Amino acid sequence: AQKVTQAQTEISVVEKEDVTLDCVYETRDTTYYLFWYKQPPSGELVFLIRRNSFDEQNEISGRYSWNFQKSTSSFNFTITASQVVDSAVYFCALSETGGFKTIFGAGTRLFVKA
Amino acid sequence: DTGVSQDPRHKITKRGQNVTFRCDPISEHNRLYWYRQTLGQGPEFLTYFQNEAQLEKSRLLSDRFSAERPKGSFSTLEIQRTEQGDSAMYLCASRALRTENYGYTFGSGTRLTVV
DSSP: OOEEEOOOSEEEEETTOOEEEOOEEEOSOSSEEEEEEEEOTTOOOEEEEEEETTOOOOEEETTEEEEEEGGGTEEEEEESSOOGGGOEEEEEEEEETTOSOOEEOOOEEEEEEO | OOSOEEEOSEEEEOTTOOEEEEEEOOTTOOEEEEEEEOTTSOOEEEEEEETTEEEEEOTTSOTTEEEEOGGGSOEEEEESSOOGGGOEEEEEEEEOTTOTTSOOEEOOOEEEEEO
16 A cells, blocks of 8 residues: 655744755555645645656755655655745655556645744 | 636535535646545545546545536536535646646645534
8 A cells, every 4th residue: 555654744944944854655566656745825735846766866956855765765855945935834745657646645834934 | 727726715514515616627637636635634535537537536435425527627526415524625636648647736625614
């Protein structure tokens, strides 16, 4: 069975600090996809990134970076120099190739204080 | 086309009443999904349409729930004989064919409160 665990329920940081959101997943499939979504206070989920299981290269997009480690079944998300606008709930998610559904973790609520 | 639209944004209903929600996906997206999100949790899959065909339903979707997507465009989700446990945010998402493993585009959701 597929499962996504985000052990950090809430994280609070001060602006300009770096913060890492952890994600651990379980799947029996050899081919799968991992995602991160952001849900700001307005409520609408926003897609941030997709990673496939064959590509373990880390990715950087501006202040965001993602570290995928298949050996530890982890897909962690780092925000560098956090800003107040980064305050949101962040969800890690998993889907099988060709699968119809995506399994979401419970989310990590990030508070960035000015 | 500005994204996925959901209507209404909020719905308060008495227990036992029926409710219907509507989702208008991005027009070129032939895949449409319904998810449910309760407080403090991530979205949970309910059902999936490819064009007008409903290809998968979660066991979460009891027989009180029904979803349709006539003509492969907008979709409706109906809940009959609502219960307090149905209170949640109902999210619709869409994406185009051949992008099944790219991210969804989500709507803003319909928040249902059953009193």
